[in-house]
Amino acid sequence: MNAPSNLKYSKSDEWFDPSSGAVGLSDYAQSQLSDIVFVEILVDEGETVEVGKAIASVESVKASAEIFSPAAGKVISVNKGLSEKPETLNSDPYGAGWMIKVEGGTTGDVMESAAYVKYCEERTH
């Protein structure tokens, strides 16, 4: 399981990059969902998001899931190409799979990488 140390992680498996403001779905979450076949970003640029607000809807062959914002702030960018290529969330969750970028984002209850890895391991076993 991959969880880069420069990112923060929420209990509901989103990641947040404090330097760029990017938000996405963790590697653990994409592997649990398996093949992702649909993604829809639910917020627009310029909108303000709260911590815990549903920002995207994701469907895999196994399940559907809502993605909640781990940070609060103004949405400055939305990954518009993602809905055309939902599989990006599987292949590159921390790179091309970013969903939105939040400006001046203040985070909610998030974990460091090591704590998140431990949290995921506890849930698997």
Next chain:
Amino acid sequence: MTDISVSQNVKIVEPTVYELSSVGRRGVAMPASDVPETALPEKTLLRTSLPMPELAEVDVIRHYMHLSRFNYSVDGGFYPLGSCTMKYNPKINEDTCRLPRFIYTHPLQPIETVQGNLALMYEMQEWLKEISGFAGVTLQPAAGAHGEFTGVLMMAAYHKSRGDARRTKMLIPDAAHGTNPASVGMLGMSVATIPSDARGNVDLEALETACDDTVAGMMLTNPNTLGMFDENIEKVIKLVKDCGGLMYGDGANLNALLGIVRPGDLGFDVMHFNLHKTFSVPHGGGGPGSGPVGVSQRLVDFLPSPLVTIVEEGDDEAAPLYGFFTPKQTIGRMKAFHGHFGGGLVRSYTYIAMHGAEGLKDVSQYAVLNANYLQARLRKTYKIPYDRICMHEFVAEGQFEGSDVRALDIAKRLMDYDFHPPTNYFPLIVHEALMIEPTETENKDTLDAFADALIKIAEESLLQPELLHSAPHITPFGRMDEVKAARELVLCCWLPEGYDLEK
């Protein structure tokens, strides 16, 4: 599927009915027209051409006969599809629902001419009230989710009638069926998800925190989708009622409770029945369902209209006269006519009449016994995350230490052993969930054969994992590419121009 090379897994290929078509073939020979031909008025046509397959009768029969052989049914084998209650449907139901006096009636006939139908519906309402402990029942809803929607509409109408406009939040446990939040969403209400605790019950602390004066109610499936009867059910109901909410029971799992517990007695205000599950109507593949709804005294006035009632009491000489009536604060009609009469109500009526009160209790006791027997046989091989006495179903994990085999692989491999796979990847709170509901109609030999197959598959998962990854092997079609099917939907009979099948 003209080209066998489309998938190397395909062993038998049945062309589509369009591919079998040949210009000029006919199923019926019509006599020459004896009236002058005239063109259809063009501006009223939906389309100018509609390609229809042209085949002889025998070609059509064989085509559908071939397709039917690809099917798997509860008449053909064991079907432990968790949450779906795929019990055997007694064939006597098929006789009664085809009785000419039921078949040749129409919902718009004068009531004096359909007294038999109305008597059956009236008795069905009464029986469902007796089974569930509710004060009133509507037979209208077309299926379970439609029943949910009906129930939530009545809950909303109740709060509205009291001028209580703030109640727009519905509490739904994380183990719930996805239809619950969907039904609530259709009314524009919001959903608050309540987690389950370590024993598979509603987390009381989380519930207490969520209970406030914006709660419209709670939708609870009991036993829940883990097959667990909530050990704190009375506390759960009290918490919801104390904050002014109504209690909705999802009757999906009623097959565990017949003659043992009545949701109305527990304090539920409203519950839908799935006649097709609990009371044996063949279902699957989208229908037909039937989802009557029962309500407690405080919701009876909101029931959909019309309900069946006795208009004139009978006596020793004459049968009563049955008719319709409209509840005082009714939410209105939920269906054009009176529910799925022949397909649902007559079959279920037959089933209930055949079993009687004691027989229905047996149904539930055997359903629970069978599930517990299977759980006990599989416990050493498969991890049971919520391991206690289950009700009519249980959930196992389809993964093993040191193996990359997943629930989906196990489900597919079961088809090679001639069993229908269990529900997989639901409920979402169990990793690699395999949700197994044997129902009461299976004997010990069948249960043992199924348990043996699952134990054998667990061995295979360590010794020959490839066998599972590529399963099924002996079915007419091999492993389907579910990802491609979801990502590249083709929702028509003709491939779009320029669509490359090989790509």
